[in-house]
Structures are given as C-alpha cells and as structure tokens.
Amino acid sequence: MTAVVVSGAGRVFDGGSGAGTVALADVDLTVGEGELVSLIGPSGCGKSTLLRLIADLDAPTSGSVTVFGKPADRAREDQDYGIAFQQAGLLPWRSVRANVELPLQLRGRAGRAERAARAAELLALVGLADFADHRPDQLSGGMQQRVAIARALARSPRLLLMDEPFGALDEMTRERLQDELLRIRASTGAAVVFVTHSIAEAVYLSDRVVVMSPRPGRVVATLDVPLGGPADRAARGIELREDPAYFERVSAVREALHSGDTAPDRVPS
C-alpha cells in the first residue's frame, strides 16, 4: 500500500478580496511505504502548504489527499502520522520525558509505566537518554529538535511529516541529525515526507526529490536518488557526502530548481 497519494490537489487562499493566492495548483504526489521523499523549492512555492494538506492541518480547495488509503482527515484522527516542524514546539512546563510522552498521554490507553518505557526508548534512539528529566529550556536548539523528533515517533507512525526540521540548526548539528534520521528510518521503516531548502540535505536523505516552483505552486520535476538504503547511507556518512554519484545528483537537483525558475512549463522527468 502507498503511504500518501495526492492527486490534482490545489489550494487557493482568499486574500479577502480579489483573486487570492494560488499556493498550490494541480499537484500530484505519491509516496510509497518506507520511502523518503523531499520537497524542495524556493520560498513560497507551497511546500509547507502541501505538507499541511497531507497532515490535514489544512484542506485542499480542489483534488484529493489520501494517507494509507484513507481520506486525510481519517488518517489524522487515527494518528497515522507523526509530525515535526522547524520550531520544536515543546511544552516548556513539561520535562523532556513528559514532552515525548505527550502524544501517548493524549490518545490511547498506554499506562504510566508503558509510556515511560516508550519515552526512554525513544530518547535513547535520539541520544538524549541522560536528559529525560531536564526542562526544554535547558537544552540547545539541536537537542530540542531531537526531542521533537522523538515525540513525532512516539506512536510508531508509519509516516513522518517533517517541515524543515533542521532549518534553524548549524551545519554540524544538521549533518549529525541527518545521519540520525537515516538511522531512525532504517530501524522504523517509516515513510517520510521531508521539506527542505537545502539541496545537499535533500539528496543525502531522499529516495526521491520533488522539485517545486512558485506562482502557482506546482511540481516541476521529480528526481530519483539511487544512493542505497538508509542504513547503508548512514554507515557511509562523510564518505557518501564526497561520492561523485552524490555530487552528480546534487547538480541534477540544482539544475531542475533553476530551470523551474525560467521554464515553468517543463514537464516532470
């Protein structure tokens, strides 16, 4: 079964008067089970809007979105996905552990002990086992973002939606978290829709890169990135970042991005 199917989706924001903003026009996107797909494109091309449609945080004005074969709203009700944003959005009055437990506490029947065990497991996964009792404001930005990712994984979703989750981090932290995400993917097998501004990041992480272009927001190209599975990539690490095959894909995505600027009518490859 596919994780996400977006077909002919459009989203127009009413500007109060006049025509309104066409944030998305006629977008098709399919994300297979366990696949990592990046959305990349210039600011304002509708990446976040598309992700929010998949998450049912917003509704399309045309077309349809299904997640694991269900309408997006059903999938949200069933908590079929985990989500993380550029801002960690932790609750400052809760400990790190309690933040990770939040989704389990709000929904579902997991008991106190079960929740604590799950939180401990997840914090170990993101390398924060020793910080369970800290408050969010005692953590660095990168650590907060890892807590947010652990929280997104709390209910073992088969789909992760991430909107520039590493966008506010420095390059070093960013690369470390990218490797962490690859490892998490390898161990959970979850499908991921990943929004980013970074070509390098998109290529390093993705099985497929979807290039978007603004006014109206649409998909201009889709590129495969055959650089091996996530476990493989995480194991290669820096060596992969210096591989000619990797560079070739980076160039291909860059070209697609720039041709998206000048030739908006180019068909997806």
Next chain:
Amino acid sequence: MSRRWQRSGKRIGPALAGAAGVLALAAAWEAYKALVPDDGWVLGEVRVLPRTSDVAMPHLWDMAARAAEPLTSAPDSPPLWLATLQGAGFTLGVSAVGWVTGVVFGLLVAVLMARFVPARAGLLPWVVLSQTVPLIAIAPLVKRWGAQLEIGTFDWQDWMSVAVIASYLAFFPVSVGALRGFTSPDAAADGVRLDLFRAYGVGWWTTFWRLRAPSSVPYLLPALRLAAANAVVGTVVAEVSTGLRGGLGRMIVEFGASASADPAKQWSPIAGAVLVGLAATGLVALVALGLRRYRVEETA
C-alpha cells in the same frame, strides 16, 4: 550552584526593596513635616503645599503611641492597634471572598470567550464597560438587592454585598488577562503547538487543559495580582459606601470624623489597609509559587 543563588536572591530581593520603600516613605514624611511650615506654602490665594500641622500630619511616633492607647475612653476598651488588627482581619476576609469569587467568575468568562469566538465579540465590550460604572453608585444598590434576596433559609449578609462589589472589581483584570493567556497559542509563531494538538486529533477541551490553560499562566499571574489590589480597594470603598461595620473602611470614616480632636487615631486603620494590601500580595505570591512550573520562558 549559581542558579540557586540567583533564585534565592530573587526571593529576598523584593522583601528588602519593600522594607526599604517603607523606610523611605517614613523618612520622607518626617522630612516634609520638618521642612515645610505648619501652614504649608501659600502662593497668593493658592496653597501649593499642604499643611504639616500635627492635626494634618501627625508625627509617626504619635501615631504609634496612639495605637497603643485604648480605642475609646470606655473602661473595657481594647487598645487601638488590636481593634485595627481585627478590622484588618475582617476586611482581608471579605476581600479574599471577593477575590476568589471574582477570579472564578473572570476565568469562566475568559473560557467562554476563548471557546466561542462570537461570545468574545459579544462579551468583551461589556466586560470593559462594566468597569466604567462608578463603584460608589452601585454599592448601595447591591446592598439593597442582597437584602431582598431570600433563598430558603439562606440569609444574605451585608458583608456579602461588599464581597460582591470587591469581586466585581477583581473579575475584570482576570477575565482580560486569562483571555489573552488562553489565546496566546494562536499567536505564538505560526501556532506550531496548536498544529501539533490538531495533528494528535484531540478536541478543544483537551487542547484547553493541556495547552491553553498552562500557556495562560504568565498572563494570569499579573492579572491575579491586580485583582487582589482591586479586591482590597473595592472592599474598603464598599465598606464606606454601604456603611458596613467591622472593617477598616468604616473605621477610617469614623475616626476621620473626630480627626481634629484625635488626629493620630485615623492613621491606624490606614496603616491597617496597607497591611491588608501586603497580606493580599503575599497570598497571591503563594499562588504564583504553586504555579511556578508554568512560568518558564517561551522556548523555540
């Protein structure tokens, strides 16, 4: 641990500042009395500085000495300071009832306005308008309405009218502050937390208890402090305008009437009012202490 030091410093700081403030005020009082002539300063027809005679501004030690003497010349009269403390206790009790009532009512109104956007548009102007009604005017009305109230064997007491007026003043800052607090997640950069709660598929009330209510605490605490001050002022003024016996308001009026004969006496209930204010502030500080977990700064 520098963190702990800072924290205890923060706790002692306000108490020291408060004590210093009281001393400075006392010093200013006596200095003014020493420097300005008894009749004040008169420029032409206008008195630009008030009189400093012992009738208008008794010495602090005269006030203290008067407080130690009996309340009246009756043989079994208690000392003035004891009567003042009893009055202060009474006023504090009525203020506390008014404060709690006002806080509960203010929170309910705020929840209503946060939950139903039309209610916000409909209620908020009335909440603001309610505070423009002059207190002196409504106090006797409330007392009269209360007196007509009969619910089974329940008997409406006059002090309850005073508490109602105090709550009327206390509710305003609470409802406005709590509403700002409850709706603060809507404004917080991009509303990430609200998006999260929506993604969890939980309803409005769960979101309220887990997100909106805790987020409101930094907005609520100043409102509670303001409400406490309002409740005390409201109680004293309502005591005066409804003529309620037992509290400081009535004492201030009574002693003021005999001020020319016994000028130091009226300052005792005034000092008592200051004490009530301090006690109320202390009680709110306790509430703040209980909620300190929720006072953390915003994080990313």
